[in-house]
Amino acid sequence: MPAIGNVNLVLFGAPGSGKGTQSAFLIERYGIPQISTGDILRAQRQAGTPLADRVQGYMDRGELVPDEVMIEIVRERLRQPDTAGGFILDGFPRTVPQAEALDRMLADLGKRIEKVIYLQVGREALIDRLVHRGRLFDRPDDDPTVAARRIDVFLSDTAPLIDYYGSQHKLEKVDGQLSIEQVRDDILRRLNSLNGQGRRRP
């Protein structure tokens, strides 16, 4: 399959908005790696690295790990050769300073983010999923109080990315309250404008 260009995507949405599920479709469809900063941090904790000590308190409280730590993690990850044909960032950027740092580091690599998919699910619906449909997640920070904190942190610190990427004309707002298949089809439709780029699979 010829690689005509890169498909560099950001997928963002509140905890429980369905990013993991939709990333899986995109990985399959475009044949590009997913970079999940949450997964990277959990792997560090699993391995008991020195970084784990620095991040565990924030994670367990449902708060954000400091920007400089996250920016270094992503900078390192984007140097890996498997990102050459594109990538899907999931969980980063989560603040405007992270988004600015990402733009700078990609520019240094001669790359850019093409599209940002925002999976929009309202706070009430997220809480509703949490309370009425049982556990949203399957992790220690799934405790209802911590999960509610993660949602609030999303709304205060991460939601400003809507304007950040909106003003760059990269934002695609997708209704994350529809069915998994409807959300998937909507995302794929919006990425069709990237046709001819990337290694889209038939």
Ligand code: ADP
């Ligand atoms: P969520 O389900 O909340 O989207 P993630 O798996 O993406 O969860 O992240 C889990 C935790 O890891 C976050 O609550 C936060 O403490 C930390 N984390 C992950 N990515 C970032 C980031 N880009 N900036 C700051 N903290 C992060």
